[in-house]
Amino acid sequence: MMNKRGFEFSFAWLFAIIVGAVIIFLAIYASTKLVKTQREVQDTELGKELGIILNPIETGLETAQASKISFSSETRIFNECKTISTFGSQRISTATKSGIGEEWQSPGEQSTFYNKYIFSESIAEGKDFVTFSKPFEMPFKVANLIYIWPLGDSYCLINPPGEIEDEVSDLSLDGFSIAAKASECPQDSKKICFTGTGCDIDITLDASKKISGSAKKKNADRVYFESSSLLYGAIFADSRTYECQLERLMRRTSELSGLYYSKSAFLAPKGCSSNLEADLITYANQTLSTNSSIDIRSIALISENIRRRNNELNCKLF
């Protein structure tokens, strides 16, 4: 005889199991999404906060300023430069390392700043970062340039000019060392040659006394600079970021030239004539049309002329 006793799998059971499974699946899915969204929110806030704390780091009357930024955990800083709009924009976003879920997820929303110029690798990773700020003047002050690199990174300057050597020593920049030849550099440091070639970054300085020339990183395009602030930019930023930031700086120079032109025209009837209007208009047009660092040399010539003429004035424009 067959045993008719058995477990009756009623509709209620079936229903409860299916609905229970759906609810559990939805709960897991929702909590995973929630954690991901929360991380994205935190990363977005962190990106904005980073942009804000870079304000006091910028220089006022100082010639340079260095400081450190520490994050609570390992962080990636994404530096994106855009040339869209009048001044272009600096976009910052961050991603933090996490022990839950994916180790690194895509960065939070970008924070956009129009008045910042950050020179760093497009993705800089670390827990602590060194920041360094210098004014960019051409011939008037145009902006503060900010350089960021992870605390662990080291740079070895081989035979740098006296001005750069003094600045690096005076500011005690973390990770920087100065050597007479490549063999004296610390291991794993990025070697920067000011004389000779074959280093991670080869700098070619012009014969003039001023800091002017070009820089070539391995597997990257050559970029051109005038002034030490742009030289540091060429060292810390990849060539794409450098070219983009320089284009943005030239646009701001153009706007400022326009402003100084207006000031000159406004003050001339009040007994403060500069006669620089024509030069300022030419300068504004030339800087606005710049889209490559190679143009910086010709711009520097006009800039030097304006600087010299302004210095001779009793009623200085800037």
Add this chain to the structure above:
Amino acid sequence: MNLTASYSKKAQLKIQQMAFVLAAIIIFFAIVSILYLSISLRGLRGAASSLNEQEASELVRKLASTPEFSFEQNDCSNCIDLDKVLLLKSRQSYKEFWNLDFLKIEKVYPSQASLECEKSNYPDCSTITIIGKEDFGSPKSAFVSLCRWEQEKGGYTKCELGVIYASGKDIN
């Protein structure tokens, strides 16, 4: 042949019961989700607003040393070139430059009747509003020196006491 299906009334009642429970669970989760989303959205707005205010607060301290404001003829860290700022006011390109909804410079000493500066009444006026959107939060302020070219007595630089006000972008 006559075919009829017979259903148990008890089973029908149980299915109805299950459906109601299911509906109740879905409604419960929907309410909880809406509540959570509205609270977190409010928190997010608060955080964004607070960050914008913080940005304005940091910026107001540094604005005097930015090239558009700074008085460069002498080494004065808190001096604003009022002639330059008056002309800056009419430049539309700078309206979004600092991520601010409100940016104003006010002369406080020697005191003057409240009058917005234009080229026609300058320098006999007291305020220059560079950015002035209708709705803005509580502005942050910092004391500055307002320096300008004064043509009297053969021409000299005259500096007066002023305040700079800035308010961050409204996120709504």
